[in-house]
Amino acid sequence: MNILVVDDEKLIRNVIKNYLENEKYNVYEAENGIEALEVFKEKEIDLIVLDIMMPKMDGFEVLKEIRKLSDVPVIMLTAMKEELDKLHSFDLGVDDYITKPFSPKELTARVKAILKRLGAKDVYTYKDLTVDFKGRKVTINNKELELTPKEYELLTFFIKNEGIALSREQLLNIVWGYDFYGDDRTVDTHIKMLRHSLGTYRDLIKTVRSVGYKYETNK
Numbered sequence: 001m002n003i004l005v006v007d008d009e010k011l012i013r014n015v016i017k018n019y020l021e022n023e024k025y026n027v028y029e030a031e032n033g034i035e036a037l038e039v040f041k042e043k044e045i046d047l048i049v050l051d052i053m054m055p056k057m058d059g060f061e062v063l064k065e066i067r068k069l070s071d072v073p074v075i076m077l078t079a080m081k082e083e084l085d086k087l088h089s090f091d092l093g094v095d096d097y098i099t100k101p102f103s104p105k106e107l108t109a110r111v112k113a114i115l116k117r118l119g120a121k122d123v124y125t126y127k128d129l130t131v132d133f134k135g136r137k138v139t140i141n142n143k144e145l146e147l148t149p150k151e152y153e154l155l156t157f158f159i160k161n162e163g164i165a166l167s168r169e170q171l172l173n174i175v176w177g178y179d180f181y182g183d184d185r186t187v188d189t190h191i192k193m194l195r196h197s198l199g200t201y202r203d204l205i206k207t208v209r210s211v212g213y214k215y216e217t218n219k
Contacts, residue, residue: 001115002044004028006036006062007051007077016049019104020111033057037065045072046118047111050094052078063094073114077102109164117160124159126217129201131159140201150175151194158205158215167212187212 003025005016010031017027028043030036034056040048048066052059063074076097096110124131128141136152138145147155153175158166168184176186191213195202208214 001046002026002028003111004030004036004039004043004045004048006030006033006048006054006059008032008054009051012051012077015104016107019108023108023112025111033059033062036062040066040069040072047073047075047115049075049077049107049111052076073118075107075110075114077107106164113161113164126201126204129198129204131156140199145197147197148190148193150190151197154190154194155198155215158213162215162217165208165211165214169212171212 003020005013005020005027006029007013007016008031013029013031017029020027028039028045030039032054036048036050037057039045050059050062054062059076059078063076066072066074073095076094077100078097079100095114098107098110122132122134124133130139132138133156138147138152138155154171157171157175168187171187172184191205195205198204204215204217206214206216
């Protein structure tokens with residue numbers, strides 16, 4: 001897998017590159033937006049880690065140009081924390097964002113999760129728990145569960161991000177959308193409902209103290 005890391009700070013590029021290369025990814029670098037587009041057009045890139053604040057061409061402009069050519073996954077890397085910037089990123093077609101200062105391990109986990117989703121099969125199975133993504137059907141021991149739409153979306157999002165701690169804010173933004181004006185209690189209520197629906201598999205959704213939740217199996 002080829003990953004393009006775009007950031008005007010060499011130290012940050014080096015840190016990300018070292019972590020990703022430890023996971024056997026092939027990493028290309030660019031220090032500004034113009035160089036990023038040149039590399040993207042020359043190489044077969046599978047995912048881009050893209051900074052926003054850069055000279056010559058910022059990350060938003062780069063993303064606009066990328067989306068004219070490809071739907072390659074993009075993780076936006078930014079020091080900005082304002083919600084409007086996050087909204088703008090998703091409007092332009094970003095797949096995920098991570099805010100500086102960041103954990104290289106978390107960034108690597110998100111890269112792996114996105115690439116795993118791209119190569120995911122139509123059916124997920126863990127013991128006798130089965131999720132048919134195309135049919136939007138969940139069964140345990142061949143018995144179909146009666147999940148609400150949001151329960152189903154939560155479960156599939158957890159499965160596709162297995163092992164990653166997801167905050168309540170992330171779950172609200174991704175599963176409910178930015179136009180939803182709920183709060184953390186909405187997530188907690190639906191997690192409680194989903195756990196009840198999963199029965200003996202309820203413990204696959206673990207509470208991460210002071211963060212949120214994560215889905216984890218013993219595979």
